[in-house]
Amino acid sequence: MPGRNNLEENILRSLRKITRAVDLYSRQLSRQYQLTGPQVVCMRQLLADAPMTAGKLAHSVSLSQATITGILDRLEVQGVVVRQRCTQDRRRVLVSLSERGQELATKVPSPLQERFAERLRKLPEENRVVIDTVLQQVVGMMEAKNIEAEPILQSDPPPVID
Amino acid sequence: MPGRNNLEENILRSLRKITRAVDLYSRQLSRQYQLTGPQVVCMRQLLADAPMTAGKLAHSVSLSQATITGILDRLEVQGVVVRQRCTQDRRRVLVSLSERGQELATKVPSPLQERFAERLRKLPEENRVVIDTVLQQVVGMMEAKNIEAEPILQSDPPPVID
């Protein structure tokens, strides 16, 4: 009886453990650098591409706009980021790193645990690629539209020009 | 220059997306059943093995005790679980499902999105096993002790009487 959907249970369990591990490391980061994981992720994104609107930042790090607002609030208090209303379109808020923020962003360690990253690097290339691929596959299977009518739309071929 | 640790970035990104997908589904569950993902996970655990102490429950679902307290509070309000102090050891709190809780636990869908589970089932066995294996590998690499001295302790065999 136990052993039927064990696979699903296992996966759920693994996902939970991964989430937890990421969270625990975020807290450790926070203790050491006054910066949490999500905050660092945002900083890195801004380091790569700034200035950026709050919404675009949210999208690029897979967080909701509402969440980004809070993170930016805290980063702003620390003098890490600067918010500036766009003059052309005053609805937009352009976010960029302060000087201090840029410096910090290059110093702070990855939001992925150093130990994990290290182990990852030690794995044979082939193995690493498998991990990457599988995770993306899982993401793909999970993210698929939350739309109910799935089989109905079957005859709808991609009108995409993509 | 960009393209070196792309793998790490990809993985981080995938993990974030997975976390988000799980969270989003939890909210959907919450809307439909007044039960969130973690709440359902706890209920299922209790369905499989009850009564159980709060601490053991926390451990078995990879959550801290403090977190379990909050989840149990809300489940208790809904009349889904029952808390009972252990008579032998009054520090312990035994948790079990109410009648209503048992019924609900069998009805409520998996905390993993139905769509995802479905897709998973449709994959060839081999592929599913790979996913399970890779996730467990990732967990293994992440969970490894947060202790700094890793190589040093190598020759230290368990002096544990555990």
Add this chain to the structure above:
DNA sequence: CCTACTTACTTAGAATACGAACGATTCACT
């Protein structure tokens, strides 16, 4: 028996995270 340690759970405080609702803007269409 009393003190010190340990264990089990709860409480407090902070950050993340979401949806929903809101205000300010801008856009589209008349």
Add this chain to the structure above:
DNA sequence: AGTGAATCGTTCGTATTCTAAGTAAGTAGG
């Protein structure tokens, strides 16, 4: 130009999650 719709960010309320500190209860040594 003017009105209704769409967009952008923030605010609000709720839940999850952790650590640290607190409380209650059991255990062990003197």
